[in-house]
Amino acid sequence: MLNHEPLRLADGEYRFACLVWDNEPLPSGQLVALAAEGLGWKKSTTYTVLKKLCERGVLQNADGRVTSLIKKEDVQQAESAAVVDKTFDGSLPRFVAAFLNSKPISDAEAAEIRALLDAARYKEE
Known part of the structure; x- marks a missing residue:
């Protein structure tokens, strides 16, 4: 069975990743502005979450350009399966x-x- 852990995102991580999915590729500075506007986050919070999601293999920040490494649909599928497994015994x-x-x-x-x-x-x- 595949390990879906990188695909399971906390609510804030998911909303942040949506900013990337909806706008990629985008400069990291633009992502900071989008996170401030859409999520009310400070620059430091944005870069902390970006780093975490890059380490988990969800996003990539190369040369100041942020892109996704995992599709939104894959995250949604993993989350849906987890809800069915946890709440409805599969x-x-x-x-x-x-x-x-x-x-x-x-x-x-x-x-x-x-x-x-x-x-x-x-x-x-």
Whole structure:
């Protein structure tokens, strides 16, 4: 089984990484400005979190240009799997049932979910 630890981000780390994903490649100075505006962070906080995420292999800061090494979708997938594992004992049907009991979905959302289920089922065959 793969180690998904680099893909699990704390809330602040995720919001910070989103700034990179949405704007990459970007100069580190621009990232400082975006973090100040969007997250209310000081320059020192930005560079501390940037360094941490670089050490974990999530982001890269080369020659003052920040880019991602891991896709946003991969982080979202790892986080979703962790929620299903932790909260629903790994049961995707229990997760879906809990979600569907919390709010109604539109016909378009239901059709999209059916298409995803069909695609996943055919992938296994």
